[in-house]
Amino acid sequence: MTILGRFIPTILRSWIRHQVMRGDAVHCPVCDKGAIAYLPSGSPPRPHVLCPFCGSRERARMAWLFLEERKVLRTGLRVLHVAPEQCLREKLTVLPGVKYTAGDKFTPGYSYPRGTIDLDITAMPFANDSFDLILCSHVLEHVPDDRRAMSELHRVLAPGGMAILMVPIALDRATTDEDPSVTDPQERIRRFGQFDHVRLYGRDYVGRLKSAGFEVVEDAMTDRMSPAEVFRYGLLRSEVVHAGLKPVTVPR
Numbered sequence: 430m431t432i433l434g435r436f437i438p439t440i441l442r443s444w445i446r447h448q449v450m451r452g453d454a455v456h457c458p459v460c461d462k463g464a465i466a467y468l469p470s471g472s473p474p475r476p477h478v479l480c481p482f483c484g485s486r487e488r489a490r491m492a493w494l495f496l497e498e499r500k501v502l503r504t505g506l507r508v509l510h511v512a513p514e515q516c517l518r519e520k521l522t523v524l525p526g527v528k529y530t531a532g533d534k535f536t537p538g539y540s541y542p543r544g545t546i547d548l549d550i551t552a553m554p555f556a557n558d559s560f561d562l563i564l565c566s567h568v569l570e571h572v573p574d575d576r577r578a579m580s581e582l583h584r585v586l587a588p589g590g591m592a593i594l595m596v597p598i599a600l601d602r603a604t605t606d607e608d609p610s611v612t613d614p615q616e617r618i619r620r621f622g623q624f625d626h627v628r629l630y631g632r633d634y635v636g637r638l639k640s641a642g643f644e645v646v647e648d649a650m651t652d653r654m655s656p657a658e659v660f661r662y663g664l665l666r667s668e669v670v671h672a673g674l675k676p677v678t679v680p681r
């Protein structure tokens with residue numbers, strides 16, 4: 430296929446999508462565009478999930494709202510983006526003066542955007558205090574040694590920095606359900622919610638983050654919003670933002 434042959438349909442598809450989908454029933458906070466609806470996605474498909482323009486999902490939209498509300502997005506940020514969501518990558522890489530690093534644990538059979546490095550978050554090749562902002566959402570539930578990962582994330586976060594560490598969490602559970610002997614995909618789906626999850630976190634998740642050294646912010650953002658706002662931003666009421674802070678220590 431020629432370059433033009435590849436290029437024109439892409440532009441046309443995008444143009445048609447914009448013409449068909451633009452509206453004001455919902456408003457994506459990531460790409461700041463209004464649409465007639467969020468598109469269904471998932472397996473089985475759930476309604477009201479995908480932004481038709483930037484491809485954001487509920488948790489990316491919530492994380493972005495949180496970062497904007499807390500005024501985290503300043504000039505010259507050093508950002509580590511683990512398992513990067515494309516919609517957030519596009520926003521972060523254009524911040525003025527940003528130093529952006531994207532990493533993912535490479536798995537055979539999958540491809541990764543150019544510039545992404547193969548990253549094991551339990552042993553990262555970065556100096557202490559390297560990043561002002563870390564985004565690592567919906568990752569820790571896949572990592573067998575999550576305590577070591579949390580400790581590494583804390584080590585590479587600079588004092589005064591913030592790590593967004595959202596995970597699926599069962600708020601009706603006091604303690605995390607985990608059992609390394611469960612490797613059968615069907616049993617993992619039943620107990621942990623997905624075939625490649627190694628645990629289902631409970632309310633003790635905050636304690637685990639604190640044990641790694643973080644000061645923890647737990648923000649059920651949708652509790653502060655009207656039902657109309659939750660719908661418009663396309664958020665999940667079951668989703669809570671967990672952010673780990675590394676306070677600046679003042680020498681005595």
Ligand SMILES: [Zn+2]
Nearest residue numbers: 457460480483
């Ligand atoms: Zn969007």
